[in-house]
Amino acid sequence: MKQDFWTFGPTNSAYKPSSAATGISHPTSTMAALVVILGISLLTVQTAGQNIRWCTVSVQEMAKCKAMSEAFSDASIRPNLHCVSDTSVAGCAERLRKKEADAFSASASNLYDMGRQDTLKIAAGESGPDHEGLTYYAVAVVKKSSTVTVNSLRGRRSCHTGKGRTAGWNMPIGHLIDSGRMSVMGCDISKGVSEFFNASCVPGAVEAGDPASLCSLCVGDGAGGHRCEASAQERYYAYSGAFRCLVEGAGEVAFVKHTTVPENTDGQGEEWANGLRSGDYELLCRDGTRARVTEFQRCHLVRVPSRGIAVGNDVDPDQVYNMLMEGQRKSGFAMFQSVDFDGTNLLFSDRSTTLIKASGAHHIDWMGHTYYHALRAMDCSSAEIPEFLRWCVLSSAEQNKCVDMAKALLSKGLTPKVQCVFGDSVDHCMQKIKNNEAHAITLDGGYIYTAGRSYGLVPAAAESYTGDTDGSVYYAVAVLKKSNTNIRRLSDLRGKSSCHTGLGRTAGWNVPVGLLIQRGLIAPHSCQIEEGAAGFFKSSCVPGASLPALCDRCIGDNSGQNKCEKGKDLFDGYTGAFRCLAQNAGDVAFVKHTTVFQNTDGNNTEQWAVHLQSKQFQLLCSHDTRAEVTQFRNCHLARVPSHAIMVRPQLNHHAIYGLLDKAQDSYGSDLSAEFRMFDSSKYGGSDLLFKDSTLRLIGVGERRTYQEWLGQEYLETLVAMECPSSTAGLSITSLVAVVFLSSLVSLLAV
Template sequence: MRCRSAAMWIFLALRTALGSVEVRWCTASEPEQQKCEDMSQAFREAGLQPALLCVQGTSADHCVQLIAAHEADAITLDGGAIYEAGKEHGLKPVVGEVYDQEVGTSYYAVAVVKRSSNVTINTLRGVKSCHTGINRTVGWNVPVGYLVDSGRLSVMGCDVLKAVSEYFGGSCVPGAGETRYSESLCRLCRGDTSGEGVCDKSPLERYYDYSGAFRCLAEGAGDVAFVKHSTVLENTDGRTLPSWGHMLMSRDFELLCRDGSRASVTEWQHCHLARVPAHAVVVRADTDAGLIFRLLNEGQRLFSHEGSSFQMFSSEAYGQKNLLFKDSTLELVPIATQTYEAWLGPEYLHAMKGLLCDPNRLPPYLRWCVLSTPEIQKCGDMAVAFSRQRLKPEIQCVSAESPQHCMEQIQAGHIDAVTLNGEDIHTAGKTYGLIPAAGELYAADDRSNSYFVVAVVKRDSAYAFTVDELRGKRSCHPGFGSPAGWDVPVGALIHWGYIRPRNCDVLTAVGQFFNASCVPVNNPKKYPSSLCALCVGDEQGRNKCTGNSQERYYGDSGAFRCLVEGAGDVAFVKHTTIFDNTNGHNPEPWAAHLRSQDYELLCPNGARAEAHQFAACNLAQIPSHAVMVRPDTNIFTVYGLLDKAQVSQPRGHRGARALRAAWGKLCDCHFGMSLQQPSPHPLHHSFFLFNCIILTNI
């Protein structure tokens, strides 16, 4: 009896560890179950171990639940399902699919337009859109998530379908026919040749799947198609095609790039919405990944070539596509870093975050911090106006004694949001860990409520250099932690790859990048000496490098003086600094004789510009105000509320403010400001980003 009991325990232990007993594969449909059973038989006849069993679920989501409950062991999932399986159930990806040698274990989601059109990624509002299907990775999740994450599409109350239906000027989203917004989301769909199956998420709808969405664009029904990188090339230039595509040429189509430009359809590696991870086999965290791969690897060695008795990577015999594995799979490979974050990658994760919003978890109220009687009155009026427009969540107004008090209350979870100015924004991020949910964008001719961060140099043809040649130069900064003098320029140089901090040790990295600097700080004793090397202190030479006016090179004017007096080669300051200290505006002896035309700006694209061209040649435009929230707050919900509110308000007066989404994350080190890409056409909207700058307590 004891022997039998011991044997049973050994059996259960082996079964739990998948130790050469069985692997239970979960299937999501009858055809998939049939293919799984055929694969199981083929493996068994070939003597492959462990045994493969098939467990039928009702859907991929159901299979994930079965695996988490130890009632199944493995399933192949797409990116969206991998995200949910990893985040909610702790499953890990262990084996990835490879589709072609050029892209490996991934493919790319792209936005395609006709070459003759004028559409860009920044002008998608109101155009007609073609999608592969509702909740499909390339045709829905990535483009919609990207538009939300980048602030181009705002979503109120987690109602993504409504937001998309109002954003585009009509769409074909197969599978959206049962939603409340089918009139808009199915407007471009046609069904089959007899008009049946309109908007079905199946081949009955002619505009379904990759080729169908491209056909929607090619036939003129839509203006943009969201497909994968290979779709255009697979359906043009005389390849074996249905009649609708016989005359199509790939040169007549282009891709929309994230920076607002367009590119050839062959340039998808550099011009795409996101790199999409390949489908992957997922298992529980305690499952032996090596054992799973060895079984599948032996299987593909025997059953992936022409003429084999069973075809692992073909579903044709079952009248379906992509059963168990995608039919386009060339091989299966082991995954080295077995976490869903590593497998999905940052581009895809950002897109997914734009879609993650559970309406059941939304708070009924957004508690807004106010600081004065006029603010209380205005907040109350705003709450009433939002309520009348049925905007969600509703606003509650909570008073506080100071901006710092607001920050403390938000950090503690007693309040949700506050509008802060530039300096307080910096404090909120650096000291209290708050993040920006929305910034203010002003009319193009109204710069009274924002400023530009610029890199100023002397006009000297004998010693001219560009932003690409800053290494080894001497730099002047208003002070450590200053948005214009430190956060933006240092963040820009990091973002562009000129400065590469190790372990986020930005101080050392900056000190090594510049030959010498003056970066005044409160406690220079704990500071790299090179960052104080150019500082001069007061008239008696005391208080050198201190973060106050006793250091003559402190502040924007001080940093400019550092440049003027020849201590430094470049000064990072606000755009107004040159004009405040030249042409007779500053009577101090060091500035009285200065002329603005003797100074130039370094542009992100490698050019130089006149001082008055700061709007086109700057490192960032900083709006005066931003809405700050806790990191656990759904920033898309906050922005969605405010964006819908501003749309419903009267517009058109001079200087009207517009709220703009303001997020992103480049490094977890600390809070900083947004950067413009080094581009011939800098972005003209203002927004904030997190950047890898510094959290060091000096």
């Protein structure tokens, strides 16, 4: 077989490299060597495609595979189909990895497990006569008379088909965790479910460690036996049982599949379902709305994909798909029947009638991201959960608060335990996290961009300033004194004095300066952003800036030292920038929408702020008008994401959020006597570990990357602040091509 790899041309003669051909001193020898390399690659693929080795997992499957192989051969189907055997799907996956097999069929959950090694592609999915795939939909059913939505499930009573089952457990719980609605500490999913729902019936939740509330709604066989058993002896077991649990009022929501309601209403189903009407029930949609039970295709929690045809990474998926489809058409072999081989669902599902070509070879694209991430949220082995969560701190005050937080969380038995790691700067902390010397830090949008782009970090949780998911964003605003009537539009800021939260910070620098660059009002020469801003404003206070003009309006600390120093100047941060405006050091302050309210109307009792009123200030809008400070939703410079806790992607971010969510249940209130997560006054600072204005920490949901968290609008603002790069537009493919061609030219020039 190896000699076949070296066969070229119509004469079928073997190429045998001479000693001269092995060197690179002669151009013709070099070209010959390159031709050999390319020829080997092409012929290896060609030879590998001459036979497709199908992996079977039982004696019955092997018998069916051999019969299919003979039928395909008789019909002259190519490539040739050969059969290899193993004892399990996992074994077949290993054979694919070792290139001892080429293809086999598996369930979506098995394909998820195999996909961790990333050694497979998807050729096709099985389908019924509707050509939409043998999929089904995991749905949440409620009574039409109820007010429940997917966003108000916390504290409700729930009905499940059984622990570990797809539609009734893995999909709904996985989705609730992945969407950030449910938190789970330490990957103890049963405990997380018991803390989320008020009471449940989860047949089979009788293992050691399963909370009693998971079985509290179950009724058994009605005679006191088999309660919460994962069998038909439990009245509320499986699809119909979970729906019956809802119908009889035990639960307020039932997690079933999309066919369950029509199978048990409108004259269908067993005696207990007599008189039930499908119109009396509705589905909960992921976006918080509800829909009729017939609208499951658009309103469901998760679409569960059909079985798929997995092939090895070195196998052409189209070749396998074409072989199977041609074999089905021409050979007459009943691919989707197993009765003649004394089994069911052998090689393929007996319910299938055809195959649908995969639109994408990657297993995640094929199965769908919602399904994949629901399974991943339930998979405790998919990411690292550290014994100690090392939090990176930037000052002695933050270190003191971190130590107190670690002690407070330890006293409640919360895991992972917190340790405090000191960093010299934000960038130093990001590098520590990348190197696994630290695990977490809270960052604003500008630093989130750097953390993701330069250090590969991802968001694990985020701050909410309203207490709900809408509070995970805030508005960057430009604040003016109402008495200053000379500024009506952004262009009027030229030649005025400005107050900023700090160099590189979101609301105080990146958004306003980026917007001014986008509008053409600032045109930095050679991408010198600071010089451009200094040329636009007459004078400024930008803590952390390097130019005197951008530090001119800063005043330092109470002793007059540390002028223009981040974290030390009295005009640093949101409150500092607003103070700069209030004390007439600047004409405009770039802050966030809550800053004015936090420092006026008696909310700040410091001497400089105690007499300030919010009605004394106005906002400058991006569309060149002014508005009252209460109108920030319509008058702002940008809608930007809140601060987020950033971690390495290898870390289980669900576990990190689970820890923080449980922590804030005890310490999230500013009235807590032991420790206050969102209050830094005790430590002589502000916004330590978390912003003091945070009301609650929330999960990041589907915004799993720094780009998704920041959003396109804000990303464009940041890009406007960046220097152009001559290679920025090159894709990886382009770069590889450039490198290959350069190498080729070098070789041929020898």
